Amino acid sequence: AQSVTQLGSHVSVSEGALVLLRCNYSSSVPPYLFWYVQYPNQGLQLLLKYTTGATLVKGINGFEAEFKKSETSFHLTKPSAHMSDAAEYFCAVSDGGSYIPTFGRGTSLIVHP
Amino acid sequence: EAQVTQNPRYLITVTGKKLTVTCSQNMNHEYMSWYRQDPGLGLRQIYYSMNVEVTDKGDVPEGYKVSRKEKRNFPLILESPSPNQTSLYFCASSSVSMSSYNEQFFGPGTRLTVL
Numbered sequence: 588a589q590s591v592t593q594l595g596s597h598v599s600v601s602e603g604a605l606v607l608l609r610c611n612y613s614s615s616v617p618p619y620l621f622w623y624v625q626y627p628n629q630g631l632q633l634l635l636k637y638t639t640g641a642t643l644v645k646g647i648n649g650f651e652a653e654f655k656k657s658e659t660s661f662h663l664t665k666p667s668a669h670m671s672d673a674a675e676y677f678c679a680v681s682d683g684g685s686y687i688p689t690f691g692r693g694t695s696l697i698v699h700p
Numbered sequence: 701e702a703q704v705t706q707n708p709r710y711l712i713t714v715t716g717k718k719l720t721v722t723c724s725q726n727m728n729h730e731y732m733s734w735y736r737q738d739p740g741l742g743l744r745q746i747y748y749s750m751n752v753e754v755t756d757k758g759d760v761p762e763g764y765k766v767s768r769k770e771k772r773n774f775p776l777i778l779e780s781p782s783p784n785q786t787s788l789y790f791c792a793s794s795s796v797s798m799s800s801y802n803e804q805f806f807g808p809g810t811r812l813t814v815l
Binding site for chain 2: 598619621623628629630631632633636638677679681685688690691692693
């Protein structure tokens with residue numbers, strides 16, 4: 588069985604500060620890992636994904652995430668937060684053998700001027 | 701444009717009045733699913749479908765029905781809505797090919813209020 592834990596339901600940063608959203612997963616087989624973003628009053632859209640190969644993946648809007656197998660983590664980072672980054676972020680895992688992804692509970696990113 | 705559409709986007713109804721939320725995708729995806737999103741609980745899967753005429757329960761199926769008569773459509777049916785079904789609902793779809801890696805495409809959401 589697979590599971591996802593997102594540490595912190597809310598993360599607050601100042602504009603220009605580093606963004607770090609944490610995601611830990613469990614999976615019995617090599618996982619596919621995703622970050623989705625949900626802007627206010629919108630559906631979820633893919634931010635980035637790890638499937639195979641390079642463990643540092645880059646996504647849209649300057650976000651990136653690193654797959655660390657030894658730590659079973661897939662934390663999302665951005666060097667400098669922008670007001671437009673304020674949104675809900677969801678980490679998700681699927682193990683390739685199942686087409687049913689498991690989502691974390693989400694982290695709300697708040698960006699202060 | 702590749703997309704998942706849902707209708708209606710907003711709905712206010714009363715307890716016990718049957719309703720249907722439609723979901724349609726134009727990407728020829730085999731897999732479709734319904735989620736509800738509630739504060740503090742994240743996304744919870746209601747039902748999913750691996751292909752036409754194949755549906756299965758997710759984590760919170762009570763009080764909901766679905767059907768998959770056509771590949772592109774996956775309606776969510778509430779036969780007798782209750783106030784605890786007030787929520788934000790999302791439809792999603794994905795290809796089951798290995799190259800898709802199960803990436804989900806989401807609709808814009810339907811905000812349902814049951815009085």
